[in-house]
Amino acid sequence: xxxxxxxxxxxxxxxxxxxxxxxxxxxxxxxxxxxxxxxxxxxxxxxxxxxxxxxxxxxxxxxxxxxxxxxxxxxxxxxxxxxxxxxxxxxxxxxxxxxxxxxxxxxxxxxxxxxxxxxxxxxxxxxxxxxxxxxxxxxxxxxxxxxxxxxxxxxxxxxxx
Amino acid sequence: xxxxxxxxxxxxxxxxxxxxxxxxxxxxxxxxxxxxxxxxxxxxxxxxxxxxxxxxxxxxxxxxxxxxxxxxxxxxxxxxxxxxxxxxxxxxxxxxxxxxxxxxxxxxxxxxxxxxxxxxxxxxxxxxxxxxxxxxxxxxxxxxxxxxxxxxxxxxxxxxx
DNA sequence: AAAGAGTTTAGAATTATTCTAAATCCTTGT
DNA sequence: ACAAGGATTTAGAATAATTCTAAACTCTTT
Numbered sequence: 001x002x003x004x005x006x007x008x009x010x011x012x013x014x015x016x017x018x019x020x021x022x023x024x025x026x027x028x029x030x031x032x033x034x035x036x037x038x039x040x041x042x043x044x045x046x047x048x049x050x051x052x053x054x055x056x057x058x059x060x061x062x063x064x065x066x067x068x069x070x071x072x073x074x075x076x077x078x079x080x081x082x083x084x085x086x087x088x089x090x091x092x093x094x095x096x097x098x099x100x101x102x103x104x105x106x107x108x109x110x111x112x113x114x115x116x117x118x119x120x121x122x123x124x125x126x127x128x129x130x131x132x133x134x135x136x137x138x139x140x141x142x143x144x145x146x147x148x149x150x151x152x153x154x155x156x157x158x159x160x161x
Numbered sequence: 162x163x164x165x166x167x168x169x170x171x172x173x174x175x176x177x178x179x180x181x182x183x184x185x186x187x188x189x190x191x192x193x194x195x196x197x198x199x200x201x202x203x204x205x206x207x208x209x210x211x212x213x214x215x216x217x218x219x220x221x222x223x224x225x226x227x228x229x230x231x232x233x234x235x236x237x238x239x240x241x242x243x244x245x246x247x248x249x250x251x252x253x254x255x256x257x258x259x260x261x262x263x264x265x266x267x268x269x270x271x272x273x274x275x276x277x278x279x280x281x282x283x284x285x286x287x288x289x290x291x292x293x294x295x296x297x298x299x300x301x302x303x304x305x306x307x308x309x310x311x312x313x314x315x316x317x318x319x320x321x322x
Numbered sequence: 323a324a325a326g327a328g329t330t331t332a333g334a335a336t337t338a339t340t341c342t343a344a345a346t347c348c349t350t351g352t
Numbered sequence: 353a354c355a356a357g358g359a360t361t362t363a364g365a366a367t368a369a370t371t372c373t374a375a376a377c378t379c380t381t382t
Contacts, residue, residue, distance in 0.1 A: 021328065057331050080239060083369060096286055113281060120274060124300035125257055131294040139285030182359065218362045244338060
């Protein structure tokens with residue numbers, strides 16, 4: 001699934017499978033998220049969507065995002081207390097949060113590692129999802145698997161007030 | 162470090178090392194967090210502290226928590242968009258978020274696994290911290306390493322409104 | 323074409339957290 | 353001991369992301 005029309009077909013199918021309707025708003029929100037391989041916030045998505053559909057409301061963007069997450073077409077990313085971000089990458093992956101630039105990088109996770117992670121759980125614990133986030137600094141020259149921009153939300157150091 | 166007076170001494174030392182003052186408010190906030198092995202929110206901590214120090218303000222609790230996190234005496238835990246929780250367990254550990262009960266369980270992480278996690282990072286990525294969260298269901302009979310209560314913040318399923 | 327469910331919309335409401343400015347508390351130099 | 357000065361606490365206001373509300377709209381189905 002890669003071309004816009006394939007993505008659109010996937011969206012329609014998933015929505016109908018969930019008893020939901022494929023609306024223009026859901027289409028455009030999904031399309032806008034797939035266009036860039038980054039991790040935009042609801043506000044950023046709202047801004048991008050408005051250029052194509054100026055009458056859409058922020059509440060609708062939130063509604064659509066909730067629906068897309070529910071249909072497993074996008075992923076939700078929460079870092080610290082910052083606004084929720086949304087991620088079009090559905091492959092099993094971790095996030096690397098570069099504290100100096102504010103960038104978020106996707107880090108692919110080998111299947112074996114996922115298995116090992118499940119193995120650390122005591123008997124009786126069944127994990128349906130695993131969230132892994134690294135925090136640190138990435139060298140400027142490094143070429144990660146996927147690099148994704150992120151609004152520069154540098155949190156100022158302790159005791160700045 | 163285990164007795165109250167030892168904890169208090171640690172607190173004083175860490176604060177002074179950071180050029181901060183060991184105040185009664187910081188003492189009592191720290192003490193209250195260590196008393197229970199759970200993951201309270203700022204509001205819950207505020208409630209517990211008030212019984213010992215009725216004049217303390219919520220803003221001060223937030224200030225103290227920020228300071229304690231900065232001094233690495235407690236850890237901050239952010240799950241989803243729920244209020245930030247605070248964790249007295251400083252051992253390297255992951256969190257298991259039981260979606261049916263809302264409970265948070267600490268999961269010990271073997272050192273080898275931590276090393277393997279660092280290994281998945283591409284060259285040039287240096288992680289200063291790793292955050293690992295499992296989401297799922299824990300069998301009622303299971304006895305995890307550490308069980309910690311958590312306010313029942315069951316998020317209602319999709320489409321309840 | 324009417325009914326009825328699903329959806330969108332603008333704006334109000336919520337709420338965890340941060341900010342502000344004044345009051346209070348310590349520490350230190352004299 | 354005392355004044356100065358910085359750190360801390362405090363109450364209340366402000367902020368901001370998100371959710372809620374209720375009305376309007378849009379499909380689909382009869």
